[in-house]
Amino acid sequence: MKAIAHDVYGPPEILELRDVATPVPADDEVLVRVHAAGVDRGVWHLVTGLPYPVRLAGYGIRRPKGAVPGTDLAGRVEAVGRGVTGFRPGDEVFGIGTGTFAEYACAPAGKLAHKPAGLTFEEAAAVAISGLPALQSVRDHGRVEPGQSVLIIGASGGVGTFAVQIAKANGAEVTGVCSTAKVDLVRSIRADNVVDYTREDFARLGRRYDVILDIGGNASLTRLRNALAPRGRLVIVGGETDGRWLGGTDRQLRALALSPFVSQTLCVFISKEKGEDIRVLRDLVESGDIAPVIDRTYPLAEAGTALRRLVDGQARGKVVLTVTAG
Structure with a gap:
């Protein structure tokens, strides 16, 4: 073959x-x-x-x-x-x-x-591969509920486009962060607000979110926490550097170490290849909630x-x- x-x-x-x-x-x-x-x-x-x-x-x-x-x-x-x-x-x-x-x-x-x-x-x-981390970050780690405000950094990528749609299906108000060329895409998948990171800094807009999903960014923990509600949840899904040894995971390790000492919940996770979640994604597709x-x-x-x-x-x-x- x-x-x-x-x-x-x-x-x-x-x-x-x-x-x-x-x-x-x-x-x-x-x-x-x-x-x-x-x-x-x-x-x-x-x-x-x-x-x-x-x-x-x-x-x-x-x-x-x-x-x-x-x-x-x-x-x-x-x-x-x-x-x-x-x-x-x-x-x-x-x-x-x-x-x-x-x-x-x-x-x-x-x-x-x-x-x-x-x-x-x-x-x-x-x-499957992109939908699973999106589903698990929104449902299991972000614990997104109806009426919550959710910021999704990296909203235009493979995982991000699913995360925006799943968070919307959960009844959240969603703000997506992406570059200028991708703003229209993020709007088209029903994001309520879009931040163009080449023109605005989400951490300086004066808004604090109940849940932040950092999928494609490399923002410092300080900036992320500044945009997070006092008892909000930060979920670091991705965000990589060119480092040959840590590749960006040093930021995730710092988040885990800091979380027990602050009122905010700082989470990282590795997506699980669960068959039942693949079937959940199929059901969401068939219901029209995600595409x-x-x-x-x-x-x-x-x-x-x-x-x-x-x-x-x-x-x-x-x-x-x-x-x-x-």
């Missing part, structure tokens, strides 16, 4: 299209014929091997253990493992797999759901270009690879 692969760590440009063996599903896995695959920041980490703790986490010290990147997918079931129930060949599915930048990929049955009928494969491939925002699609062979667009901050929403015509 055709797949995007790399043998060494490096920039997106090292990715190349190759012929590789088709994977065989384990007993609890599903083999999916991939029609589309989402591109996310996690792919960049595994392609570059940065920050260095990524390598220590089991992905390979000197070179990557997995040649084919990608986790988001949407496609049709080709075969199922002996222990799989609930899926059969021909089913249209979306969710999380391994090595999804390929014509075929294996996925645990527990991390798949049936594709919403109203979505294209490209749209469905944009949901994936696609920036641009690329053919599989241009995976490096797609990843470069994402990490350079050009994307408005999700970047997706079209792998096999639907």
Whole structure:
């Protein structure tokens, strides 16, 4: 089968299209014929091997253990493992797999759901990896309730566009922070207010929010706390630097250390790949509460270009690879 692969760590440009063996599903896995695959920041980490703790986490010290990147997918079931129930060949599915930048990929049955009928494969491939941190940050860590004011920094990215919509579905008043070129996008997904960070500083507008979700920023804890209500909740979802060792996680560690000593709640978390939450996202799509925002699609062979667009901050929403015509 055709797949995007790399043998060494490096920039997106090292990715190349190759012929590789088709994977065989384990007993609890599903083999999916991939029609589309989402591109996310996690792919960049595994392609570059940065920050260095990524390598220590089991992905390979000197070179990557997995040649084919990608986790988001949407496609049709080709075969199922002996222990799989609930899926059969021909089913249209979306969710999380391994090595999804390929014509075929294996996925645990527990991390798949049936594709919403109203979505294209490209749209469905944009949901899981970005939708999960958005859902969990709003629901579990931000604990957003109707009537609360919510500030979302990085509102125009893959995670941010879902977070805005989920917070609105929860009845919050949402303010999104983004650049000038993306203001119209954030307004189009029902944000009540938009702050253009190139012209205004959210921390100096004189407003304090019940919940702040910092998804794509690198604001200091001082600035974030200045914009947070005295008993508000700050959830640091993302915000990265080019640091080879900490990659921005030093700010998250400081937030955890400070939280017990202040009236505000300062949270960080790692998104969990929970099958039940993938099904929650499907239900939100089918109810019309959320819709994936696609920036641009690329053919599989241009995976490096797609990843470069994402990490350079050009994307408005999700970047997706079209792998096999639907």
